Amino acid sequence: MIRVEGVTKTFDSNTVLEDISTTINQGEVVAVIGPSGSGKSTFLRCLNLLEKPSSGSIWLNNSEITNLTNKLEVREQVGMVFQHFHLFPHKTVLDNVSYAPQKVKKLKTNEAEETATQLINKVGLGDKLDAYPNRLSGGQKQRVAIARALAMEPAVMLFDEPTSALDPEMVKEVLDVMKDLAQTGMTMVVVTHEMNFAREVADLVLFLDEGKLMEEGPPTTFFNSPTTDRAKGFLDKIL
Numbered sequence: 001m002i003r004v005e006g007v008t009k010t011f012d013s014n015t016v017l018e019d020i021s022t023t024i025n026q027g028e029v030v031a032v033i034g035p036s037g038s039g040k041s042t043f044l045r046c047l048n049l050l051e052k053p054s055s056g057s058i059w060l061n062n063s064e065i066t067n068l069t070n071k072l073e074v075r076e077q078v079g080m081v082f083q084h085f086h087l088f089p090h091k092t093v094l095d096n097v098s099y100a101p102q103k104v105k106k107l108k109t110n111e112a113e114e115t116a117t118q119l120i121n122k123v124g125l126g127d128k129l130d131a132y133p134n135r136l137s138g139g140q141k142q143r144v145a146i147a148r149a150l151a152m153e154p155a156v157m158l159f160d161e162p163t164s165a166l167d168p169e170m171v172k173e174v175l176d177v178m179k180d181l182a183q184t185g186m187t188m189v190v191v192t193h194e195m196n197f198a199r200e201v202a203d204l205v206l207f208l209d210e211g212k213l214m215e216e217g218p219p220t221t222f223f224n225s226p227t228t229d230r231a232k233g234f235l236d237k238i239l
């Protein structure tokens with residue numbers, strides 16, 4: 001579904017990703033793990049062209065997207081959830097979720113609102129349809145952000161440290177929504193520091209260090225028998 005071939009990303013003279021190649025198959029949940037500054041977010045942002053690779057190519061469903069000028073086409077297919085929610089502050093929960101399908105997919109208001117309501121119910125916020133973001137907790141905001149991304153019916157969902165800005169008691173409610181989503185067969189790429197999520201939910205772990213893809217494999221292999229000193233050192237520090 002997503003193929004990454006020899007992707008390198010350089011900011012000025014700083015090489016942040018170096019010759020990354022991997023394949024993310026349909027329905028797979030991929031956890032991207034690594035120390036701070038290892039390039040995880042940049043890798044994720046290359047997948048939906050928020051960052052353009054300096055070299056190499058990205059393929060989505062066998063079409064190369066690396067040089068597409070119409071990035072909207074990619075964003076429709078690849079949803080993204082950020083650490084800091086980015087909800088529209090002056091729109092209600094319902095309007096936040098139904099806005100893009102009306103604007104971009106040209107859905108009629110009632111159609112968009114019907115789908116949005118279903119998604120908002122699914123993330124457990126059916127009683128907050130008319131609430132504004134400033135009345136929601138961080139965990140609730142993030143669940144709205146997930147519903148909003150899903151409203152575009154993406155083929156792939158990217159999550160960039162979706163629980164890092166949350167108070168600890170709200171982390172679980174967001175991870176639970178993500179687990180449910182994984183069970184529906186959604187293809188998901190998740191940059192995360194939540195090792196239990198990676199262990200329990202991911203099909204594949206990508207371990208990045210200093211911009212290099214150092215290890216790639218199922219979580220049991222990565223967590224139980226990492227092969228590189230870098231991964232061993234990282235796991236020793238955090239587990």
Ligand SMILES: Nc1ncnc2c1ncn2[C@@H]1O[C@H](COP(=O)(O)OP(=O)(O)OP(=O)(O)O)[C@@H](O)[C@H]1O
Binds near residue numbers: 016034035036
């Ligand atoms: N737009 C940018 N311009 C210049 N340098 C950048 C830019 N974005 C990221 N970088 C640099 O790229 C490197 C990797 O950053 P990135 O955010 O991808 O790492 P990360 O592994 O996600 O880190 P963290 O876990 O701390 O979020 C860092 O040195 C960062 O300063």
